Amino acid sequence: MSVTPQDIRNALLARSEIALIDLREEADFARAHPLFAAQIPLRRLEAEARWRLPRADALVVVYDNGEGLVEPALAQLAALGFTNAHALQGGLGGWRDAGFELFEDVNSYSKAFGELVEHNRHTPSLPAPDVQALIDEKADIAVLDARRFDEYATMSIPGGVSTPGAELVLRARAVAPDPDTTIIVNCAGRTRSIIGAQSLINAGLPNKVFALRNGTIGWTLAGQGLDTGQQRRAPEPEGDFADEARAKARAVSYRAGVRHIGWAELQHLRGQTDRTLYQYDVRLPEVFGAGHLPGFRNAQGGQLVQETDHFAPVRGARIVLADDLGPRADMTASWLAQLGWEVLVLDWPGSVALETGPDGAPPPRGSEGRYKRPYEGTDNAAAAMQAYLDWEYGLVEQLRRDGTHGFYVI
Structure with missing residues (x-):
């Protein structure tokens, strides 16, 4: 058939x-x-x-x-x-x-969604020369890099701090406790910068927040140098900042229509064999490996939003997220809901024995047949980077023509 x-x-x-x-x-x-x-x-x-x-x-x-x-x-x-x-x-x-x-490229619908978010919310951004000027004048800014840590270590904005996407609402105030500090969120291109900056805005951080327009691609096209081999990581917050992050992230998830469940309710969902169920722990890989709930896989939240087609190929499935602190799962869920998913957040059960080690995912692919992204590494041609940006700019209109996405923006 x-x-x-x-x-x-x-x-x-x-x-x-x-x-x-x-x-x-x-x-x-x-x-x-x-x-x-x-x-x-x-x-x-x-x-x-x-x-x-x-x-x-x-x-x-x-x-x-x-x-x-x-x-x-x-x-x-x-x-x-x-x-x-x-x-x-x-x-x-x-x-x-x-x-x-x-559609072209990889992770296309997540990238198209990021463009839709910027289009609808007018997410504020700064071009690379303006950010360089702020760095040169030693302005009160914090540059938060929303990519995976390995991407950040390969190349980063001078002075940037690794704060992968789902960690932003949790850790931003620990990096920039003064509300007068301007926060600038960057990635390699556009999507994670936009989603990261808008996450902080949605959560109501008191700081001014901007995306770095066009990420490290825009930085390179502007002729500005990138750092390599950096190891700075945003610390986890304590006390009032942690409580504030939990409350703000939970409020955002409710605005997006996310439901919250307990362990017994998860068992009910697991028993519904006529529905596909993805279960993801959205913490950083090293935290996941140290102890995670049985049956959960690892996908750090920012990557789950960026690479949803990889982590959840069955469109229309359910997704349950887990996070021992809460804000990472709540913020990730808020974006997945806007991407059209039925997504729920599990309230972390303190009485369930944790498992350690990896989640059993298949070994990673090698280089055979791989698409060379114009935004990864340090040796990309300017023409390819500009063509990639031009493609992203056109995604909102292409979504309109396609008509199947069902995305919404809170």
Whole structure:
């Protein structure tokens, strides 16, 4: 049986569970794919499918662009126990012929959502030369880098402090306790800068908050130097700042319509075998490894919002988040809800025995078939970086044309 492009569209609009899987390598996927497609190359299907698609009877639709990957993939999925896997009629060409939108790059719908947030909320930003001028005059500013720590260590804004996205509301006041300190949030491009800055604004921090416009790409295009090998990390808050972060983040989650549950209620959700359930602990990897709740995987919150298609390929599934302190899960959940997910936050149960170590995720992919992002590393061509920015600027209009996203912005 094959599934038509219109069937896919109907499922997305109805918010039915569906996983649309692109079987090509990442570099090919990045050239063109439907908005909510997730990418699992055929050579990785056995390693990744049961992890990323946890319910074996969920609707899984696979496609390629005429490379002959679909039949072997369906055979592999059947061998792995998937009972509702089908081909996309006509593959990628069929989607194009139906007149539906094709998106470029990776993590496309999260990036498009970031552009929608800036468009709707007019998230304040500063261009790289203005931030450099503030640094030169030793102004009272704090630069918070919202990327993963390894990205920050590779290259960072001078004076920047690693504060991965979900940590921002929790830790920003520990870095900038004076409300007169201006906070500037950066990432490599645009999305995590926008979402990070808007997180602090949504939480009502008393400081002035700006995104660094176009991140380290904009910094490099402006001819300004980046630091490498930095190790600065934002400290966790204590006392009043911690209590303030918990209260503010919980208020934001309620505004976004997030529900909060206890351990017994989670067991009820786990028992509903007709729904896909993703369970993520959104703390930093080293904290997760030291002790986490049974059944939870790790995805530090900022990356879960940035790479939702990777962590939760089944669109329409439920997502439950956990965080022993609260603000990281509440802020992450607020964004996932706006991205159209049914998301709940688990109130951390003090009586449940914790597990240690990694979560059992498949080993990471190697370099084969990988798409070289124009914003990673230190040797990117200026033309490629500018083209990437130009692409991001057009995503709001492309979302409008596509019409399936269901995003909203609080």
